[in-house]
Amino acid sequence: MTVTERPIDPLLDPDDVDRATADSTPPAGRRPNPGRRFLNKWSRSIHVYASMVALVITLFFGLTGLTLNHPDWTFGDAVDVTTESGTLGVTTTMDDGSVDFLSVSEFARDELGVSGSVDSFDLVNGEGSIVYKNPGYSADLFFDVETGTYDLTVEQQGWVAVLNDLHKGRDAGNSWSWLIDLSAGFLVVISITGLVMQFFLKRRRRSAFITAGVGAAVVVALAWWALR
Known part of the structure; x- marks a missing residue:
């Protein structure tokens, strides 16, 4: 009987690759769950390609988020x-x-x-x-x-103010408004697929979800403090 080795996902880290290699042959009488494998494969693919598509726009909104939060950062631009x-x-x-x-x-x-x-x-x-x-x-x-x-x-106004207005979608027209909506959709997809991926990384799953929980708690606490 010839056993065909399961291909190793290049997105796994070295520890996960070793584990996947060791477990490449399923135990006798145990069948791999096709739904689980399908979800694992597509969550990784969607996460990677959505991240690449949204890379520039994510960087843009990240950087302009900083300049919006610090209106005194004009970098020498004058009105x-x-x-x-x-x-x-x-x-x-x-x-x-x-x-x-x-x-x-x-x-x-x-x-x-x-x-x-x-x-x-x-x-x-x-x-x-x-x-x-x-x-x-x-x-x-x-x-x-x-x-x-x-x-x-x-x-x-200067280029910083122009970028800040683009971040807010102010006076930028319908096409830019559509881009903002699309960017928000990509960020949601990246976040969800990132969480799904953690279910399949056994060694890091527990620590990953603990980290996510701590991060969520910090955000909620800061929001509550800001609204006091």
């Missing part, structure tokens, strides 16, 4: 504020007398160099306003509907 006044080169009203915010906004983008998405627009006492937002950037345009004169204030 650049510029102001400008003039007269709009477009008609501010349409034929029905309503304010043509679209034409004014396109003029601001093409001629005044404004960027970002329109966050809000309004008309108060004959003065129109359009606010533009982007991560680390804001532009406020105020204009007189009758005369067409305008005042523009642009605030451009």
Whole structure:
């Protein structure tokens, strides 16, 4: 009778490899559990590849989490504020007398160099306003509907503030919002598969779950202390 050796998972550490080698031949009358082997194999594969896919974005959110928690870490970046006044080169009203915010906004983008998405627009006492937002950037345009004169204030923050706004998803658009959701999903998958993997590492299983329990207790204790 020929016994086929079970292939050794390269993700195991040396101690686990030795154990797996020693146990590669199941005892007589004992059949390997296919469901257990399937779960072990796929939890490892998913954990590894999900970690690789999410590597850059995980590093990004980790580093920007530090800069968010320490707002004084500007690394020498200063806020650049510029102001400008003039007269709009477009008609501010349409034929029905309503304010043509679209034409004014396109003029601001093409001629005044404004960027970002329109966050809000309004008309108060004959003065129109359009606010533009982007991560680390804001532009406020105020204009007189009758005369067409305008005042523009642009605030451009440093690269740290830009990264912090991206971390929070502030003024970053729908595509970045989807990326944040996807990143959160990857982190959940990595955490769950990491726990599942510990069930199959007999030598380290007990210490691993004790460590996880201690870590969870520390987090809960710190959260409770912060909410006092």
